[in-house]
Amino acid sequence: MSRKEEKRKRREKMIEEQGLIHLDGVSKVYSAGAPALNGVTLHIKKGEFVFIVGDSGSGKSTLIKLLLRELTASNGKVWVMGHDVAKLPRRKIPKFRRNLGIVFQDFRLLKDRNVYENVAFAQRIIEVPTKEIRRNVPAILATVGLAGKYKAKPKQLSGGEQQRVALARALVNKPAILLADEPTGNLDPKNSWEIMMLLDEINAAGTTVVVVTHNREIVNAMQKRVITMKRGVIVSDEEEGEYIDED
Amino acid sequence: MKISTLFYTLRQGFRGIFRNKWFSLASIATITTCLFLFGVLYAVVMNFQHIVKTAQSNMSVTVFFYEDTTDARIAEIGDLIRIREEVSDVKFTSGDEAWQEVQETLFHGQAEGFPTNPLENHENYEIFLSDVAKQDSLVTWLSSIEDIRKINYSESTADALSGVNMITAYVALGLVAILLAVSVFLISNTVTIGISVRQEEINIMKYIGATDFFVRAPFVIEGMLIGAIGSTIPLVIIYYAYNKVVNYALTEFALLSNILQFLSVKEIFSVLLPVSLILGIGIGFLGSFNTVRKHLRV
Numbered sequence: 001m002s003r004k005e006e007k008r009k010r011r012e013k014m015i016e017e018q019g020l021i022h023l024d025g026v027s028k029v030y031s032a033g034a035p036a037l038n039g040v041t042l043h044i045k046k047g048e049f050v051f052i053v054g055d056s057g058s059g060k061s062t063l064i065k066l067l068l069r070e071l072t073a074s075n076g077k078v079w080v081m082g083h084d085v086a087k088l089p090r091r092k093i094p095k096f097r098r099n100l101g102i103v104f105q106d107f108r109l110l111k112d113r114n115v116y117e118n119v120a121f122a123q124r125i126i127e128v129p130t131k132e133i134r135r136n137v138p139a140i141l142a143t144v145g146l147a148g149k150y151k152a153k154p155k156q157l158s159g160g161e162q163q164r165v166a167l168a169r170a171l172v173n174k175p176a177i178l179l180a181d182e183p184t185g186n187l188d189p190k191n192s193w194e195i196m197m198l199l200d201e202i203n204a205a206g207t208t209v210v211v212v213t214h215n216r217e218i219v220n221a222m223q224k225r226v227i228t229m230k231r232g233v234i235v236s237d238e239e240e241g242e243y244i245d246e247d
Numbered sequence: 248m249k250i251s252t253l254f255y256t257l258r259q260g261f262r263g264i265f266r267n268k269w270f271s272l273a274s275i276a277t278i279t280t281c282l283f284l285f286g287v288l289y290a291v292v293m294n295f296q297h298i299v300k301t302a303q304s305n306m307s308v309t310v311f312f313y314e315d316t317t318d319a320r321i322a323e324i325g326d327l328i329r330i331r332e333e334v335s336d337v338k339f340t341s342g343d344e345a346w347q348e349v350q351e352t353l354f355h356g357q358a359e360g361f362p363t364n365p366l367e368n369h370e371n372y373e374i375f376l377s378d379v380a381k382q383d384s385l386v387t388w389l390s391s392i393e394d395i396r397k398i399n400y401s402e403s404t405a406d407a408l409s410g411v412n413m414i415t416a417y418v419a420l421g422l423v424a425i426l427l428a429v430s431v432f433l434i435s436n437t438v439t440i441g442i443s444v445r446q447e448e449i450n451i452m453k454y455i456g457a458t459d460f461f462v463r464a465p466f467v468i469e470g471m472l473i474g475a476i477g478s479t480i481p482l483v484i485i486y487y488a489y490n491k492v493v494n495y496a497l498t499e500f501a502l503l504s505n506i507l508q509f510l511s512v513k514e515i516f517s518v519l520l521p522v523s524l525i526l527g528i529g530i531g532f533l534g535s536f537n538t539v540r541k542h543l544r545v
Contacts, residue, residue, distance in 0.1 A: 070454075094456045095456065096456075097453075097454065097455065098455075102454055108451045108454070109451075110448055110451060112266045122456075124461075125452070125457040125458070126456070127248075127249050129249070129251060169455065173456075
């Protein structure tokens with residue numbers, strides 16, 4: 001067995017035992033002030049749908065940044081898909097991130113490119129042949145309900161439509177994990193629900209979905225696993241949980 | 248890298264220029280201005296040095312011999328002069344040739360009443376110098392030859408020309424160095440501002456897993472294209488303006504036409520063209536490469 005094969009098997013075993021995402025006593029201290037995360041331990045299994053809730057400063061965004069390897073933990077270990085992310089060399093980070101689809105509150109689309117180009121971009125970076133891109137992009141745009149708007153520029157779309165483009169971009173490479181950081185934060189209730197339904201469908205198709213949100217109605221209605229954070233610590237972790245107020 | 252990725256990268260580089268029209272225009276204008284000044288300075292300095300060199304090459308030292316010096320000895324001294332390093336050319340004029348020249352220039356061929364050649368013993372060597380600064384050493388050596396009766400030369404002109412040549416070289420070098428430093432600074436700043444504006448775009452690319460190369464390549468191609476355009480514009484302007492300026496100078500200063508020997512546009516461009524293109528494209532490359540690097544740590 002080659003070394004590469006051995007590593008792959010080890011990672012698969014780790015995912016099986018500890019989950020797709022595994023944090024073990026993770027703390028993150030910025031240069032000044034109190035820790036943003038304080039001894040967080042967490043397992044997220046393959047195929048789960050998890051809400052992470054909590055008020056501003058609870059450590060949700062820091063957690064997402066650690067999973068993306070934008071930051072490294074001050075203490076403890078972060079494992080994503082069997083990778084110890086702190087040990088990933090810089091040159092391997094892009095390849096690692098291709099396993100994670102990411103959706104932001106502010107959509108973060110390339111403003112000067114149209115819908116098709118924004119989604120195709122995710123395929124270009126993994127060097128998918130143009131022929132396949134022409135097949136894959138319309139298919140994913142149809143999944144998110146934007147088949148007819150592939151020529152539109154982001155500013156010609158509503159907030160909900162822009163978030164769908166961001167979703168299509170995050171999903172086109174078939175990531176194992178979808179991280180959504182306040183995906184409904186800039187949307188009206190109708191669009192918020194539509195996005196949540198899409199995320200649910202994506203999860204049903206096998207993708208692990210982690211959603212950071214403030215949206216109480218959605219969290220309470222979806223009946224999914226809810227992890228509540230407060231001042232850098234997990235205060236509750238419940239299957240089919242509810243949004244717990246800080247007060 | 249796959250061919251499709253290569254073409255995509257090139258296409259993005261080209262499109263980047265139009266996507267950021269104002270930044271591209273500002274960068275092109277900065278490069279154009281700096282390289283135009285560089286080109287004008289280069290053309291002026293090169294022509295000035297050429298004029299000084301032409302004046303130098305026309306300067307000569309003339310030696311005359313005693314009456315009793317034999318032709319064989321004169322020829323022998325001629326050979327010794329020719330092998331000196333200070334000498335670029337030697338022209339021998341016999342007594343008869345000297346007299347004929349005087350008749351033609353002073354008397355227009357009407358010199359009558361001279362039964363014999365009054366310049367019979369005026370055989371001379373007109374020695375042209377390879378470098379006017381070496382005139383002193385040549386004259387000192389010539390003075391040591393016993394058969395030489397007289398040496399004609401102009402000490403002050405040689406000193407002046409030599410001095411002017413040296414000062415121009417130093418001043419030109421200094422100005423070019425300052426101009427290049429200012430150019431690099433201005434262009435880097437413009438590129439930095441242009442790319443900083445696109446920090447968000449770089450962040451998005453990095454978040455979705457683009458490699459540093461994939462993010463950087465279109466910016467670098469864009470920078471190089473801007474450099475190429477920015478260096479081509481001043482070259483075209485200088486190319487077309489050069490002959491007009493030279494003709495104007497020759498018409499305005501017709502009296503000095505012997506001295507004003509300008510280089511051809513071809514001679515100027517044999518150096519200016521590659522240097523300007525390398526500078527423009529090189530600055531575009533380095534500016535964008537370094538600036539993007541600062542924004543890649545996401």
